[in-house]
Amino acid sequence: MPYKTFGFTDEQVLMRDNALGLLQRVLPPSEVEALERDSAYPLDAYKALARDGWLALPFDEEYGGAKAGYKDLAVLIEALGYHHNGIRSAYMTSVIYGGMHIQANAAEEIKREFLPKIIAGELRMAIGYTEPQSGSDAAGIKTRAVRDGDDYVLNGQKVYITNAHHADYIVFTAKTDPDAGLRGISLFLVDAKSQGVDIHTLDALGCRTSLPNEIFLDNVRVPARNMLGGENEGWKRLMHGLNLERVLLSASGVGQCFKIIEVARNFLDGREAFGQPISEFQAVSHKFADMLILTEAARQMTFHTADMLDAGADAVVETAIAKTLASESNWKVADLGMQIMGAAGYMQGEMQRMFADARQGTIGGGSSEVMRNVIAKRMGL
Numbered sequence: 001m002p003y004k005t006f007g008f009t010d011e012q013v014l015m016r017d018n019a020l021g022l023l024q025r026v027l028p029p030s031e032v033e034a035l036e037r038d039s040a041y042p043l044d045a046y047k048a049l050a051r052d053g054w055l056a057l058p059f060d061e062e063y064g065g066a067k068a069g070y071k072d073l074a075v076l077i078e079a080l081g082y083h084h085n086g087i088r089s090a091y092m093t094s095v096i097y098g099g100m101h102i103q104a105n106a107a108e109e110i111k112r113e114f115l116p117k118i119i120a121g122e123l124r125m126a127i128g129y130t131e132p133q134s135g136s137d138a139a140g141i142k143t144r145a146v147r148d149g150d151d152y153v154l155n156g157q158k159v160y161i162t163n164a165h166h167a168d169y170i171v172f173t174a175k176t177d178p179d180a181g182l183r184g185i186s187l188f189l190v191d192a193k194s195q196g197v198d199i200h201t202l203d204a205l206g207c208r209t210s211l212p213n214e215i216f217l218d219n220v221r222v223p224a225r226n227m228l229g230g231e232n233e234g235w236k237r238l239m240h241g242l243n244l245e246r247v248l249l250s251a252s253g254v255g256q257c258f259k260i261i262e263v264a265r266n267f268l269d270g271r272e273a274f275g276q277p278i279s280e281f282q283a284v285s286h287k288f289a290d291m292l293i294l295t296e297a298a299r300q301m302t303f304h305t306a307d308m309l310d311a312g313a314d315a316v317v318e319t320a321i322a323k324t325l326a327s328e329s330n331w332k333v334a335d336l337g338m339q340i341m342g343a344a345g346y347m348q349g350e351m352q353r354m355f356a357d358a359r360q361g362t363i364g365g366g367s368s369e370v371m372r373n374v375i376a377k378r379m380g381l
């Protein structure tokens with residue numbers, strides 16, 4: 001039992017244990033290290049998750065899904081994040097960022113065509129809204145989509161798009177009315193092999209098995225039926241998915257914290273300095289206490305937020321708090337973990353990798369600064 005399951009239903013405990021058991025078999029530590037060394041996508045583990053039905057979790061039953069709630073998903077993502085951040089990212093880019101946008105926004109025929117294939121792991125997805133000149137300001141994009149007969153023609157550039165190099169389809173934002181600001185954006189489901197789509201993988205600090213990409217779109221023709229939601233409704237549709245994305249990023253951060261604590265704890269075995277175990281130095285044991293304080297606080301906020309979302313509450317503030325707390329705690333816990341391990345943590349290996357992975361959390365998926373803007377605005381400031 002890596003972490004406690006108080007407040008989980010029996011089914012959620014089973015889910016957590018089964019998911020961890022599967023990952024331990026298909027993605028053991030030796031395989032994780034090999035994939036990390038090669039910056040290789042965890043394809044076999046992803047397929048195993050599909051085989052055992054995990055990709056079906058969030059989808060509606062009529063498309064072959066299990067219609068799981070927010071807390072169920074948070075339980076799974078915490079487990080994936082705990083086991084390996086790369087497989088967690090592979091799951092989220094395809095199932096949550098791609099798949100959930102199709103379920104929420106696509107025409108019925110598209111849902112029937114795509115969702116069963118996503119659930120089966122036959123079709124993988126990515127999402128592309130960030131551009132070289134617009135990250136947090138996602139409405140400031142320059143990519144244009146112009147109607148031409150039964151198609152739209154897309155031109156522009158995207159950047160930092162996770163797993164696009166392994167995606168079959170990518171959901172892109174593009175301006176359909178360049179003068180209308182937020183209200184001039186639409187969402188498009190684009191075949192990654194379309195003529196005019198050029199994808200280049202970037203060299204990121206962490207999460208090396210789910211790398212980001214830059215993408216050039218040069219006169220890419222997209223059938224009009226592949227628009228997700230109505231024309232100029234893209235911003236509203238994107239916002240709709242944010243609560244789920246943020247609470248799951250929080251759960252992932254918490255899972256990673258638990259693994260960092262475990263790795264640091266294992267390091268203590270037999271490690272001595274000045275003739276005594278380093279665990280007997282209060283300066284070391286207090287670091288463990290601090291790591292657990294940060295982790296438990298972030299976890300309580302994450303599952304509380306998931307419960308609120310499951311109850312249908314407006315949890316925008318709580319979601320932003322959870323995302324901030326979990327990602328910042330992840331980074332602080334990684335820093336403490338590395339300090340405890342000294343040079344052994346700084347060298348290539350598990351702690352070094354988790355330290356690098358943790359740095360992303362406060363930047364992507366809405367930066368900590370943007371989360372604070374959301375919270376302050378809701379406070380009337």
Ligand SMILES: Cc1cc2nc3c(=O)[nH]c(=O)nc-3n(C[C@H](O)[C@H](O)[C@H](O)COP(=O)(O)OP(=O)(O)OC[C@H]3O[C@@H](n4cnc5c(N)ncnc54)[C@H](O)[C@@H]3O)c2cc1C
Pocket residue numbers: 126127128129130134135136137159160161162163204207212360363364365366367368369370373
């Ligand atoms: C590893 C990784 C994977 C990613 N994957 C994807 C992906 O799959 N798809 C995708 O579309 N994007 C992806 N992104 C991009 C991510 O969404 C952006 O990094 C994020 O939106 C922030 O944008 P930016 O990095 O351009 O920073 P900027 O928006 O340029 O911000 C720079 C700094 O200014 C601060 N700032 C900006 N605006 C404000 C404000 N209003 N108030 C206060 N501070 C502000 C930011 O917080 C930050 O500190 C990924 C990023 C990373 C690091």
